[in-house]
Amino acid sequence: MKTINAVLNDSNFMKTEIFGMPLPQLQTVLAELGLKKFRARQIFDWLYQKCVFDFAQMSNLGKAERSLLQETFSVLPAEIHIVRKLDSADGLTSKVLLELPDGNAIETVLMHHDYGYSVCVSSQAGCDMHCAFCASGLHGAVRNLTVAEIAAQVYLFNAQLYPLDERVSRVVVMGSGEPMLNFDAVFGALQFLHQPDVANIGYRNMTVSTCGILPGIEKMKALGLPINLAVSLHAVRDELRTELMPVNKGFPFPDVIAAAEDYARSSGRQVTYEYILLADKNDSDRDAELLVEYLRYKQASVNLIPVNPVPEKGFFRPGTKRIERFLSILQQRRIHATVRREMGADINAACGQLRAAFAKEK
Numbered sequence: 001m002k003t004i005n006a007v008l009n010d011s012n013f014m015k016t017e018i019f020g021m022p023l024p025q026l027q028t029v030l031a032e033l034g035l036k037k038f039r040a041r042q043i044f045d046w047l048y049q050k051c052v053f054d055f056a057q058m059s060n061l062g063k064a065e066r067s068l069l070q071e072t073f074s075v076l077p078a079e080i081h082i083v084r085k086l087d088s089a090d091g092l093t094s095k096v097l098l099e100l101p102d103g104n105a106i107e108t109v110l111m112h113h114d115y116g117y118s119v120c121v122s123s124q125a126g127c128d129m130h131c132a133f134c135a136s137g138l139h140g141a142v143r144n145l146t147v148a149e150i151a152a153q154v155y156l157f158n159a160q161l162y163p164l165d166e167r168v169s170r171v172v173v174m175g176s177g178e179p180m181l182n183f184d185a186v187f188g189a190l191q192f193l194h195q196p197d198v199a200n201i202g203y204r205n206m207t208v209s210t211c212g213i214l215p216g217i218e219k220m221k222a223l224g225l226p227i228n229l230a231v232s233l234h235a236v237r238d239e240l241r242t243e244l245m246p247v248n249k250g251f252p253f254p255d256v257i258a259a260a261e262d263y264a265r266s267s268g269r270q271v272t273y274e275y276i277l278l279a280d281k282n283d284s285d286r287d288a289e290l291l292v293e294y295l296r297y298k299q300a301s302v303n304l305i306p307v308n309p310v311p312e313k314g315f316f317r318p319g320t321k322r323i324e325r326f327l328s329i330l331q332q333r334r335i336h337a338t339v340r341r342e343m344g345a346d347i348n349a350a351c352g353q354l355r356a357a358f359a360k361e362k
């Protein structure tokens with residue numbers, strides 16, 4: 001067996017990532033280095049309670065231990081580069097473009113609500129789903145993010161909030177990527193963030209949004225955690241939905257609604273349907289009435305999202321009267337519906353656009 005010095009002198013030596021590592025595993029890897037068991041708890045505390053990602057600042061560890069740790073382990077949030085940060089004029093929303101150690105980029109958004117801070121995280125670098133109104137699939141490799149990469153998105157903001165004695169209390173998996181295609185890492189990260197000695201975020205304050213990957217909804221049901229489910233619906237006419245969201249060919253939306261309703265029944269959580277409003281595409285009275293037919297008597301609410309115009313794709317935002325009319329048809333038929341509050345409209349570049357521009361530059 002190699003000594004630790006021999007391992008460190010080996011040019012092929014790769015540092016072990018400890019961010020996102022469960023405490024028992026951390027205890028094991030530290031014991032292998034000859035460190036006492038209680039050191040694992042101290043390091044865990046620095047990482048997840050004090051948001052300190054640099055071993056040199058972990059002041060209750062010995063000097064020799066700190067250098068050993070520094071040489072042996074990496075801590076992901078310290079290795080992520082914030083390429084761009086856009087703050088809304090009202091100061092309530094921040095969007096960051098993050099460069100991961102392998103050069104891939106992802107977007108993460110922090111929103112300050114009256115009930116606390118919520119973060120919208122990405123689950124993949126890029127996306128293969130090719131929804132017509134989304135830039136996430138443009139340019140750059142698509143790969144799954146790891147547990148550490150998903151949890152780190154929350155902790156980069158937790159580190160900024162720490163001096164204010166605040167922390168993130170809600171997580172929405174609605175950034176780039178289809179979470180159900182990276183199921184184990186997404187739910188692994190949520191379970192990790194839920195732990196009281198990590199971020200202590202309740203499952204009821206977590207939402208996973210899918211474009212309609214049926215097996216993923218079924219797996220989520222089998223997991224039995226009260227995590228909220230959101231479904232990106234965006235159209236209730238088969239041809240139009242396939243045009244907007246090609247995933248509809250493999251998983252037709254009526255089947256997705258049935259699976260989501262099944263999830264609502266088993267989890268006791270209401271399902272949210274996201275419906276992006278595109279002028280003269282899916283915003284007619286008939287579309288609203290069809291939506292009512294599909295969702296009547298379901299444990300569901302509808303989140304209407306007036307589109308950020310993408311003129312080159314022919315997507316325009318409906319006028320205010322049309323939006324109100326669509327909303328009132330739903331509400332009159334007792335479908336719980338709201339129009340998404342426009343947070344940080346001045347930085348609200350459509351999902352994935354920052355990343356697409358970054359990948360193109362590279």
Ligand code: SF4
Nearest residue numbers: 127129131134136177
């Ligand atoms: S909307 Fe979501 S599922 Fe569709 S391409 Fe964009 S990131 Fe992927």
